[in-house]
Amino acid sequence: MNGISRLDPATKKIKILSEYDGTPFPKFSRNAALRLRTRDMAFGGNEGFYLFNPFQLATRQRKLSPQLTHILIRGKPIEAFPDLITGRDGDDIREISIPNDPADLTIDFVTPEFIMPRQVMYSYLLEGFDKSWSARSTIKSARYSNLPDGSYFFRVRTGFDANPLEKEKQLVKITVLPPWYRTWWAYTLYTLLLTAFIFFIVRFFWLRTMLRYEHALYQAKLDFFSNIAHEVRTHIMLILGPVEMILSKNYDESKTRSGLTSVKSNGERLLRLVNELLDFRKAEVSALFPQVKENELVSFLPDIFGSFTQPSQANEITFEFTANQEKILVPFDPDQLEKVIFNLLVNAFKFTPREGKIELSAASGEGFVDIRVKDNGKGIAPENLKSLFVNFFQVNELGSKNSGFSIGLSLSKKIVEQHGGTLTVQSTPATNTRPGGSVFTVRLNKGVS
Incomplete structure (x- = not known):
């Protein structure tokens, strides 16, 4: 008879006693x-008899401790790859790092139990997978294949036969380890490449924008100086008109003096206009300041008004000057303000049709003076009003330029x-x-000086 069996009446469970429980022979x-x-x-046997009290008999409790025996990487022992072992506890391996190409490994383990090794049960878990x-x-x-990159913990629980498994x-x-990419x-390389890509893209668009801007600026400057040339021509025409009248057959002394006066006046303005080309850069950097002092405006404007008598007559344009007071005192620089009024009148004559009307007026108010140049020409589109006072601004309407003169x-x-002061339109x-007009x-x- 092999061994002794004990029946627990309460649980109806049978326990087979062995050498591990104290029986001297099997x-x-x-x-x-x-x-x-x-x-x-x-109980007697060939080797003697076994005497015991069944009420005092207690099975021994013994803790099992699983141990790692082997780790195989793609069928080869981990010891063949010493660089993969990253942590040890004495001779025991505690940490490994394996490449992802692919990550295949086998883990062997055992519990040092020499009395009943076949009754030891195992359960394992790879935490994280x-x-x-x-x-x-x-x-x-335990064997695992194609593990994704990351960290894992291999744990084992053991126990005897039907007994609960231990901790x-x-x-x-x-x-x-993750793959190289x-x-x-x-990732640092990706970041550098992406940064370089963004930098070159931004730089490309920036350079393209700058080239377009420089091209547009260059073209605008050409147009500007072309307009200046047109203005020089305008003044020359204002000079030639009276000269032609003097040289005509029908003239008298008063007309001759008036024509020569007009020639002299427009010649002086032409000289100032050329000087203005030299002063333009100074004005751009606000280095050209007007010499402001109190002057009489009503006697100042007719001199400018008289320079446009000949073109108004030639184009049958009604040209009028009015003032709400006989004498208006206001601080201004005559040379600089003349350029402004002259420029406004040139533009008005440029875009006022034949038999049109242009008005130059001065009106004194409470604390201010308004100088207006009014015409019934083609007018300016609303979307262009905000850009009208920008340097070199041009408007193309039906193939003709609409601004940037003088x-x-x-x-x-x-x-x-x-x-x-202010300049508005x-x-x-x-x-x-x-009909339109501006x-x-x-x-x-x-009182401003």
Whole structure:
């Protein structure tokens, strides 16, 4: 008879006692059993008899401690790759790092149990990969294939036969390294490449924008100086008109003097206009300041008004000058303000049709004086009003330029602002059924020096 079996009446469970529980030998003779008055029991066998008290018999409790035996990387022992072992506890391996190409490994483990090794049960879990513990069995090996990069912890629980498994024990930490294209230095390279790409893209568009801007600026400057040439021609025509009248057959002494006066006046203005080309850069950097002092405006404007008598007559344009007072005193620089008024009138004559009307007026108000140049020409589109006073601004309408004459509206605005005043415009574009027109207003403050 092999061994002794004990029945627990309460749980109906049978426990087979072995050498581990204190029995001296595994086999006993049949019918060689005796219950003594002392309630002890005796079982006999070939090697003697075993005497014990069944009420005092207790099975031994023993803790099992699983140990790591082997780790195989793609079928080869981990010891063949010493660089992959990153942590040890004495001779025991505690941490490894394996490459991802692919990450295949086998882990062997065992529990040092020499009495009943076949009754030892195992359950394992690779934390970070397995979703649950493996079913309990006597298998002492675990294999994993194609592990993704990351950190994992291999844990094992053990126990005897049907007894509950003991607390798990961590055998080894496994780190699967990411592929080269997912390493920190790869991400650093990606960041540098992306930064360089963005830099070159931004620089490309910036350079293209700058080239376009420089081209547009260059073209605008050409147009500007072309307009200056047109203005020089305008003054020459104003000079030649009276000369032609003097040389005609029908003239008298008063007309001759008047014509020569006009020639002299426009010649002086032409000289100032050429000088203005030299002063233009100074005005751009606000280095050309007007010499402002109090002057009489009503006697100042007719001199400018008289320079446009000949072109107004030649084009049958009604040209009028009005003032609401006989004498208006206001601080201004005559040379600089003349450039502004002259520029506004040139533009008005340029875009006023034949038999049109242009008005130059001065009106004194409370604390200010308004100088207006009004025409019934083609007008200015609303979307162009905000850009009208920008340097070199041009408007193309039906193939013809619409701004940028004389020293330019931009410079005119700067001169007025240097006087402490404002230059504004109101305009109505002409249509087939409605006449247009523009009103430029120069407002100067009284008492400002």
